[in-house]
Amino acid sequence: MRGVVQSLAAVGRKLLTRKYTAGYPEVKPELPARYRARIVLTRDPDGQERCVACNLCAVACPVDCIDVVKAETEDGRWYPETFRINFARCIFCGYCEEACPTQAIQLTPDFETADYERSSLVYDKDDLLIAGEGKQAGYTYWAVAGKAIAGKDKGEAQGEAPPTDLRDLCP
Amino acid sequence: MSKVRLTIDGIAREVEAGQDLLSASLGLGVEVPHFCWHAALGSVGACRLCAVRIHDGPDDDEGRIEMACMTPVAEGQRVELADPEAAEMRARVIEWLMVNHPHDCAVCEEGGACHLQDMTVATGHHRRRFRFEKRTHRNQDLGPLLTHEMNRCIACYRCTRFYRGYAGGRDLDVFGAHDRAYFGRYEDGPLESPFAGNLAEVCPTGVFNDKGWSEHYARKWDMAATPAICTQCSVGCNLFAAERGGRVRRVQNRYHGAINGHFICDRGRFGALHVAEARLDHPRIGGAPADAETTRAAVQEALAKGAVGIGSPRASLETNAALRRLVGAERFFAGVGEAEARAVGRMAGWLAKGRGASLKQMEAADAVLVLGEDLTGTAPRAALALRQTARGAADALAAEKGVPAWLDNAARVAGEGRRPPVALVTPMTDALDDVATWALRRPPEEVAAFGQAVAAALRGEAAEEAAREVAEALKAAERPLVIAGFGTGRGDAVEAAGAVAEALGEHARLALFPPEANSLGLALAGAEGLEGAVAALEHGRAGTAVIAEVDLVERADPRLVERLFAAAETVIALDSAETRTTARADIVLPVADWSEAAGTLVNHEGRAQRSFAAVSGGRPAGWRVLAGLMAVRPGWDTLDAMLDALARDLPQLAPAKETAPGAAFRLPLGQVARAPWRMSGRTAQDLAGRVPEGTPPADDDAALAFSMEGAQGADAPPALRTSYGVPGWHSASAAPFLTDGPDGPMAGDDPGVSVLPGFTAPAPLAEHAPRGAGLAPLPLHEPFSGDELGRRAQRLAQRCPAPVIALHPDDAAEIGLADGQRVAVDGGEAVPLTLDPAVPKGHVAATAGRLLPRGGGHRAIVEAAE
Numbered sequence A: 001m002r003g004v005v006q007s008l009a010a011v012g013r014k015l016l017t018r019k020y021t022a023g024y025p026e027v028k029p030e031l032p033a034r035y036r037a038r039i040v041l042t043r044d045p046d047g048q049e050r051c052v053a054c055n056l057c058a059v060a061c062p063v064d065c066i067d068v069v070k071a072e073t074e075d076g077r078w079y080p081e082t083f084r085i086n087f088a089r090c091i092f093c094g095y096c097e098e099a100c101p102t103q104a105i106q107l108t109p110d111f112e113t114a115d116y117e118r119s120s121l122v123y124d125k126d127d128l129l130i131a132g133e134g135k136q137a138g139y140t141y142w143a144v145a146g147k148a149i150a151g152k153d154k155g156e157a158q159g160e161a162p163p164t165d166l167r168d169l170c171p
Numbered sequence B: 001m002s003k004v005r006l007t008i009d010g011i012a013r014e015v016e017a018g019q020d021l022l023s024a025s026l027g028l029g030v031e032v033p034h035f036c037w038h039a040a041l042g043s044v045g046a047c048r049l050c051a052v053r054i055h056d057g058p059d060d061d062e063g064r065i066e067m068a069c070m071t072p073v074a075e076g077q078r079v080e081l082a083d084p085e086a087a088e089m090r091a092r093v094i095e096w097l098m099v100n101h102p103h104d105c106a107v108c109e110e111g112g113a114c115h116l117q118d119m120t121v122a123t124g125h126h127r128r129r130f131r132f133e134k135r136t137h138r139n140q141d142l143g144p145l146l147t148h149e150m151n152r153c154i155a156c157y158r159c160t161r162f163y164r165g166y167a168g169g170r171d172l173d174v175f176g177a178h179d180r181a182y183f184g185r186y187e188d189g190p191l192e193s194p195f196a197g198n199l200a201e202v203c204p205t206g207v208f209n210d211k212g213w214s215e216h217y218a219r220k221w222d223m224a225a226t227p228a229i230c231t232q233c234s235v236g237c238n239l240f241a242a243e244r245g246g247r248v249r250r251v252q253n254r255y256h257g258a259i260n261g262h263f264i265c266d267r268g269r270f271g272a273l274h275v276a277e278a279r280l281d282h283p284r285i286g287g288a289p290a291d292a293e294t295t296r297a298a299v300q301e302a303l304a305k306g307a308v309g310i311g312s313p314r315a316s317l318e319t320n321a322a323l324r325r326l327v328g329a330e331r332f333f334a335g336v337g338e339a340e341a342r343a344v345g346r347m348a349g350w351l352a353k354g355r356g357a358s359l360k361q362m363e364a365a366d367a368v369l370v371l372g373e374d375l376t377g378t379a380p381r382a383a384l385a386l387r388q389t390a391r392g393a394a395d396a397l398a399a400e401k402g403v404p405a406w407l408d409n410a411a412r413v414a415g416e417g418r419r420p421p422v423a424l425v426t427p428m429t430d431a432l433d434d435v436a437t438w439a440l441r442r443p444p445e446e447v448a449a450f451g452q453a454v455a456a457a458l459r460g461e462a463a464e465e466a467a468r469e470v471a472e473a474l475k476a477a478e479r480p481l482v483i484a485g486f487g488t489g490r491g492d493a494v495e496a497a498g499a500v501a502e503a504l505g506e507h508a509r510l511a512l513f514p515p516e517a518n519s520l521g522l523a524l525a526g527a528e529g530l531e532g533a534v535a536a537l538e539h540g541r542a543g544t545a546v547i548a549e550v551d552l553v554e555r556a557d558p559r560l561v562e563r564l565f566a567a568a569e570t571v572i573a574l575d576s577a578e579t580r581t582t583a584r585a586d587i588v589l590p591v592a593d594w595s596e597a598a599g600t601l602v603n604h605e606g607r608a609q610r611s612f613a614a615v616s617g618g619r620p621a622g623w624r625v626l627a628g629l630m631a632v633r634p635g636w637d638t639l640d641a642m643l644d645a646l647a648r649d650l651p652q653l654a655p656a657k658e659t660a661p662g663a664a665f666r667l668p669l670g671q672v673a674r675a676p677w678r679m680s681g682r683t684a685q686d687l688a689g690r691v692p693e694g695t696p697p698a699d700d701d702a703a704l705a706f707s708m709e710g711a712q713g714a715d716a717p718p719a720l721r722t723s724y725g726v727p728g729w730h731s732a733s734a735a736p737f738l739t740d741g742p743d744g745p746m747a748g749d750d751p752g753v754s755v756l757p758g759f760t761a762p763a764p765l766a767e768h769a770p771r772g773a774g775l776a777p778l779p780l781h782e783p784f785s786g787d788e789l790g791r792r793a794q795r796l797a798q799r800c801p802a803p804v805i806a807l808h809p810d811d812a813a814e815i816g817l818a819d820g821q822r823v824a825v826d827g828g829e830a831v832p833l834t835l836d837p838a839v840p841k842g843h844v845a846a847t848a849g850r851l852l853p854r855g856g857g858h859r860a861i862v863e864a865a866e
């Protein structure tokens, strides 16, 4: 008897506290930018694809739901020929974002990815690639890495001296 | 060998005396970081990464920092790898080496299997403190096989030490001074050495990499690796075939202590990737695609007319045995001329006497006689072994002076360049001439005579001067070696080699090189030459010829091949790719290539070795297709059942079953996994719009899983090893952890079993001279060109020289042919004629296989082509 009264009192007290229930889906939640949901591929400040198909996100992924296939342009730039994420498996842990050396892969606050068809949860590059830089503005991997590509010759990356002259015998 | 006792990080250890501390540590599984040391190249102390603290004995409290690779192991030594000062030094060394590094791991093929990455992680360096500019280099175009990105170099000198010192190459060197040391060629262009591909594994960084792999790239952790055997020559090098998405993307060396060690040749490495070219995917009748049922009916009808089976020196033992069963033992022949079949049978006979030398034993020889064989062209890895033999005398002299061979630079100086006696008796200039004491040129028909003269001189009979000199050198040696093969298309050199070995005595060894990956297996199965098959067809004892995985045009006299096609009512050809034989066959049946099926091959030593399917769901193995053609289906559903049948039919080959554990073999973790644990994308790979369900494909023929489920690395028995599997060591530099001594056998023993014991050889041919009229054939072998399949590999094909027909100027004048004129041999492909006084008179030298069958036993007619 005493237990029942106590329970009723506990429930009753809740009637007087502030309501936290959100009216979702009518009312959309305000989520911080670092919230981890739907994944996108971003672009460099110059609008070029950021991802270099290094596969680090794929190997960091604990559920192995990222498939990346490397291809290379004439001038030596690596890019993903295939970039596929199976969101039916993704656990939104964010490891891919942490592993990415180019800041290409980023998680966004858009969590509304539910679907009735599992197959429509497999996202390809077209579905993932967005127009902007996302959370990491201003970073360009190719400006740092030494591999030469069109528009950035050897010796033109950050902190690089011009290429050596092998016939120079000076110390 | 004596032992010494020492302690490493406080643990008492006992190791073999006479080695360096780094080798000893790695052998014990102690992970001493290193760069410039290489198991096959020894120590030079260039990189300073292997610093450890060494105390000379219990009383030496302070000790000193030393390079483990430059310090011999000694009794009572106390070694501290974990010493803070030593660890600090190693971290600083890495930091210096990374000062100019381009920081481009993300776009570096080496990434994930990079020794530099591994060592950097191991020493804890992770943040760049150096604030000044990075030195940069321009790269070179090194041809179709290798990439070049010099900025990743750490100047360990492994590349030049391998390329120049080990492989005898001339066109790769170090240039520049100061911190600008540059490893490359004098100018852009393909690396000339047929062993250049090894640079991709020798270089601990991403400077050199496999260009084809880069084009169809997958990280090492993303590829499933399968133990395979090279099919491009009789050496039988062990390979890792790395696959992803059903495509073999890269082939790498798989350590085998007695055969390939740490290196393979480019023909094997890049030739194996022919699998995508000119594939046969559908059965064909009379040139038109046919369905399985119609084909089976047509084949049954043809077989009812009585059939001869023509086996292949490049197909597995299983396929040859299945064909033999299909047609009957007395109607089973080899797809090569009788001269070759007999010569290989004779080789098996000589080797069965227990004199056979593995490549490893070749390297230990102290006097060598090569009879007629252009090893660099016919068995490239064996030529590389012979280059090491040639260093033996210098190492021995250095050892006399107290300098161990592992102290590489010092041993080279102390060895004074001394060479053991090496006699090369070949028809044409030879790539090994630079290590020969006697580079003797003899036309093919005189090579055996020279060998017999040496044997006579050894028996104390009269002989020509040169033969006497060679005989004396061989006699004085402790481990003399005689090498021969079928490279000249004549079998008499084999007999001469045998005679020399017998005259020398029990201690003499023989290294005999048959032409192909399973030539010896075919000979042990008792197959006689193609002549027998043609006779059976011509005499009406059979109406159909079943040709299993062999292009006859490459191997046998064209006249004989014509007679076969004329006499056979129906020709059924099985192969994995279109050849000149399948193009003419009435019925064509597609079968698996090396990457799609398991099979056993017998190498030049008589060692049976198992190769496994690198991709799943490929075309059926030759033996499976043949089993399907039998009127009464035999009970061979698995490779193990097939091997049982083979053992019953051919008791000689029964040990082949023991080559590797059967498909039912299980370890505590189950099967052996092909895929690494970190393989990515499993739940997304190749799934445009699909979500994967279901289980990975099963392999009926091996205890190997097409997934990551199962045992990895050293847990697997050597024949089933899919990786070296040393945590933290992802590159080929992990191999020394799995070997007994840096260059010794694999822990758990090297795979393969001998199938030679008890073999009785056929009698030698009475007559070795080519028949008929015309010029005597002299097949030219070429290191970059393997068989009709291997030559197709796209990138390797760019390195194969154009086919050649060469005549002595006098012969050309006599026939009335001029330099550069388009000519053909026996009506074959026309090419511009080369006049070369080095070609022995009365001979036509032409590219083996493509223009001149390699063992036709028939003279050739050279004519101007229209």
Ligand code: SF4
Residues within 6 Å of the ligand: A050, A051, A052, A053, A054, A055, A056, A057, A058, A068, A096, A099, A100, A101, A102, A103, A104, A105
């Ligand atoms: S880690 Fe980044 S750059 Fe690398 S493949 Fe993934 S998204 Fe691309």
Ligand code: SF4
Residues within 6 Å of the ligand: B101, B103, B104, B105, B106, B108, B109, B110, B111, B112, B114, B115, B116, B117, B152, B204, B205, B206, B207
């Ligand atoms: S060589 Fe190794 S460390 Fe250097 S970029 Fe390539 S993977 Fe990274």
Ligand code: SF4
Residues within 6 Å of the ligand: B152, B153, B154, B155, B156, B157, B158, B159, B160, B183, B202, B203, B204, B205, B207, B208
């Ligand atoms: S190219 Fe590679 S093997 Fe050669 S010195 Fe540089 S890092 Fe060493």
Ligand code: SF4
Residues within 6 Å of the ligand: B230, B231, B232, B233, B234, B235, B236, B237, B260, B264, B265, B266, B267, B268, B269, B379, B380, B381, B382, B786
């Ligand atoms: S072709 Fe011969 S030497 Fe070269 S890798 Fe293959 S088996 Fe070895």
Ligand code: FES
Residues within 6 Å of the ligand: B022, B033, B034, B035, B036, B037, B044, B045, B046, B047, B048, B049, B050, B051, B067, B068, B069, B070
């Ligand atoms: S490995 Fe010892 S100094 Fe380089």
